Amino acid sequence: MAKKRKVPGLNSSSMADISFILLIFFLVTTSMDSNKGLSRRLPAPLPPDQPIEDIDIKKRNIFVVKVNSMNQLLVQGDILDIRDLKAKAKEFIKNEAEDPNLPEVVMENIEYLGDVAVTKNHVISLQNDVDTQYQTYIDVQNELIAAYNELRNEYSQNRFGRLYDELPVELQKSVQKVYPQKISEAEPKNYGGN
Amino acid sequence: MAKIRKDQQRETPEMSTSSLPDIIFMFLFFFMMITTMKEVTYKVQISPVQATELTKLENKSLVRYVYIGKPTQEWQKTFGTETRIQLGDAFADVAQLEDYIVTERSSMKEEDQNLMTVSIKADKDTRMGVVTDVKQALRRAYALRINYSAVQKTNR
Incomplete structure (x- = not known):
């Protein structure tokens, strides 16, 4: 017959120390790395043997944004501050x-x-210089995306009384069709400066 | 009349520390949740760009990173101070980018391959020439879903 033994109570006072060590390990390895950013889609590459053809777009449909090497903006031929973009x-x-x-x-x-008035054929053409600063480029992209986001929000608000993000996915897709994001980027060129 | 007795010796009761581990564990779990192990050690200096219209990168296993910036102090001797590209753990050339993307993509599951996203982490002072070269290389490699890594703009 087995003797009944009493299990001695474990001293748990070092538990705090152990968890402190773990805590400090995670504190050190943690890097609040942002995995956020501006999502974009690049156009598919042109086949090398195909000559670059000019797609005929009516002038009224293009919104030209140029950024030079001094990080200045030229929008539709006028100098513009980024805040007004x-x-x-x-x-x-x-x-x-x-x-x-x-x-x-x-x-x-x-x-x-249903039937919606859409500026379907519009294109925003973004051209930047080789020496443009990356932050400026991101600022411009950000403002343009913000413009689309605000328009979508306004539309959803008027139509459904809710923000775009709160709509179900199918409706979001439809609203996307009302304001399709069309930002095209040209090959970089040298505009003034060196 | 009430009498205030001061002579009575009062002892502060000892505080129980038995809940201390629980509190620490709570912290621990918090940090375990938010922690993201660094993908690589940076060999280039990157001060991130700021933006407001951010979207979150959904599936981390589908994301590959391209780092662009000036080499850090210890690498400046060997690689100079010009803007460089880092792929994985090593410095790379724009010419190597296409191969890198193709190899990375082929190591993914087949159904995930066209969901691959390339996140560009570039220093905010980078010249666009470099970024454009990278973008053209990504286009050639058919890595069309890209993400310009940025942090939330704070003061507006």
Whole structure:
């Protein structure tokens, strides 16, 4: 017959020390690394044997943003401060008044939304210099994306009384069709300066 | 009349520290949750760019990183102070980028291959010429989903 033995109580006072060691290990290895960023999609590469053809886009449909080596902006031929870029881009993409100098408005039938006036053919053309600073480039991209995001939000707010992010995925897709993101980037060139 | 007695010796009761491990464990779990092990040791200096319209990178296993910046102090002797590209743990050339992407992609599961995202982590003072070269190389490698890594802009 086995003798019944009493299990001695474990001294757990060193538990705190052990967990401290673990804590410090994680504190040291942790790097609050941002895995956030601006998501973009690059265009597919051109086949090498194919000559570069000029796609015919009406002048009113293009919104040209040029950034030079001094990080200055030239928008539609005018010098513009980066703070005004978003408003200008929104005005261009939306073209509420159907201004003949702004992109053409086409009626389109979109799922869940019915007939919507869309500036379907607009293109935002972004050209930057070889010496443009990366931060400026990101600022410009950021403002343009912000313009699209705000327009989508405004539309969702008017139509459904909710923000774009709160809509179900199918509706988000439809709203995306109302304001399709069209940012095209040109090959870098040297604009002034050295 | 009430009498205030001061002579009485009062002892502060000893504090129980038995809940200390629990508190520490709570911290521990918090840090374990938010921790992300560094992918590589940086050989280039990167001060991240700031932006507001950020999206989160969803699936970490599908993301590959390209680092662009000036070599850190210890590498400046061998590699100079010009802007350099780092792939994985080593300095690389733009010409090597295409091969790197193709190899990385072929090591992924087949259904994940076209979901691969390349995150560009570049220093904010980088000249766009370098970034454009990288982008062109990525296009040639058909790595079309890219992400410009940035941190939230704080003061506006």
